[in-house]
Amino acid sequence: MSFYQAVSGLNAASKQLDVIGNNIANSSTVGFKTGTIAFADLFAGGTGLGTKVSSTLQDFGDGPLNSSSRALDVAISGNGFFRLQDSAGTVLFSRNGQFTLDGATRNIVNMQGMLLTGYPVVGTPPVVQQGADPVPLTIPETPMAAQQTTVASIVANLNSSDDVKTFDPDNRETANYKGSITVYDTLGNPHNIGLYFEKTAANKWTVNVQDGSVAGSPFTEIALEFSSSGALISQTPAADPTATTGASTIPLPSLDGSLASSFTLDFAGSVQQNFGGNSNKAPVQNGYGPGSLIGYSVSDGGVITGKYSNDRTQPLGQIALASFSNPEGLSIQGDNTWASTDKSGQPVIGQAGVGSVGTLLGNMTESSNVDMSKELVDMIVAQRFYQSNAQTIKTQDSILQTLVSMR
Known part of the structure; x- marks a missing residue:
């Protein structure tokens, strides 16, 4: 029986080292969240059968913030997630706020080409339509039309x-x-x-x-x-x-x-x-001449503002954030993204700084929240865990060898 107990311990220790190794490997990944393994004992008929991995939990606490000179670098502070849409229309969520422009469409996309969504602008002059269904955000090169002085x-x-x-x-x-x-x-x-x-x-x-x-x-x-x-x-x-x-x-x-x-x-x-x-x-x-787009920026409220050659500015959209009642129930999809599940609950969509969706910080990035000191200590503990289970097998093998050699 102790062979199986020790083997279960070896498997559990191996998976724990996998999680620790993944944390360390992603210690420089923007928006990465630390994983922590959870164990459970195996018990049947009054006898302990060893251990198993019951779940891999994620720590969604904020990572350190770093300043950036890129106009489309945005960091979330709090419980929010960026709402993304892939080429198939699937909605995913991320904490990685490193965005860029798709050269062909001028859509705002992440490094994997997923579309950043948010609130559009309507009217003349344009006003952000907060509360509308999120749509892919763009930074069009359309000139700002002149406004007659009245x-x-x-x-x-x-x-x-x-x-x-x-x-x-x-x-x-x-x-x-x-x-x-x-x-x-x-x-x-x-x-x-x-x-x-x-x-x-x-x-x-x-x-x-x-x-x-x-x-x-x-x-x-x-x-x-x-x-x-x-x-x-x-x-x-x-x-x-x-x-x-x-x-x-x-x-x-x-x-x-x-x-x-x-x-x-x-x-x-x-x-x-x-x-x-x-x-x-x-x-x-109150009038002005026409202007060409010469730059853009993202405010701490998530409003994307275009800057024009006529010294005027106007909003181009606003980043929408999503929050979940149980973020640990999100399903990891890779590429710094998660998908909602029944365990996470449906996303609550809102604007930065309102409700439970967190706040946004322009010209900032959120680093991984991996604590390297803790991971290295956990690695030593996992190594000892593995060695101890291996020693159990070695000891059991020695006992069996003694029994076999008895005359």
């Missing part, structure tokens, strides 16, 4: 001690102060809008506005009135005919085929006091 504003600091002047459109130098703002039409053409400030009386100014990018553009006059303390109290004409103050409508003529349009210009916040000179703060407007 709203603009500028805060002027006008000098109350300036002389009253009469502005001559044929001589722009007759203005008390000259400013400008750049806006965009329906094709993304920039229009340089000239602002010629003319003091007409005490506490009263007129701004003569002209599109300097289109020859022969007419002037639009905007009257500004200030209180005795220098605060702006009215701007006329207002875009709303019933209003006594507010933004004024400025025409935007057609340029190189663009649609003739208009935008509103607001001087709210402007001040007239004895500054000793005239100035204005940086203008603000």
Whole structure:
């Protein structure tokens, strides 16, 4: 009987060494999770029959985090998994956040070509559709379309001690102060809008506005009135005919085929006091020209953001994470992936940082959580385990040899 007990021990020790060896071999594998073997005794008819391997458990604790300069390196902290899809449409899960682009389709894929899935963007401007069914994420090279300026504003600091002047459109130098703002039409053409400030009386100014990018553009006059303390109290004409103050409508003529349009210009916040000179703060407007994709990044929330040549950004999608009620029930599939099973339960899909799916860290990778010191100690223990069972066989063989040699 002890032969079989010892053989079962040898088999168990051999499998334990296999698991330890696999841990050590994957100590540099990104996202790898340590395996631990579990034994159970064999018992029948009141007699111990040895041992067996009952299960190989995995430690899903976080591995150390390392910084990375790659835009598509992402690490998970917590209980989450990346949701992947292979060429057959099978959904798998991984902790390895080293991704790259498929050159042909510009899909985001792992090193084995599996598609990273997440939430798509919809609308113009694009907005992440959180809660939608996950789809393969891409980084398209589609240019960002231009956006026409519809709203603009500028805060002027006008000098109350300036002389009253009469502005001559044929001589722009007759203005008390000259400013400008750049806006965009329906094709993304920039229009340089000239602002010629003319003091007409005490506490009263007129701004003569002209599109300097289109020859022969007419002037639009905007009257500004200030209180005795220098605060702006009215701007006329207002875009709303019933209003006594507010933004004024400025025409935007057609340029190189663009649609003739208009935008509103607001001087709210402007001040007239004895500054000793005239100035204005940086203008603000909501338009921009077209832009080509020049880069991308992944935020700590998993949002993939495109960077464009027009100094604008826009979301391209968001990485979805999955969590399980029993991660140890996942089935190992190789290539740093797992599949869900009845034991693991169905995946809960969500966005990083919400619920139980963990958080994401951009420009980071999660190292293997293998503890080399522990593995080497476990290897020594497993070796002694193996040697002891082998010694049991040797001892039993010696006893049998004694019996056989008896006369």
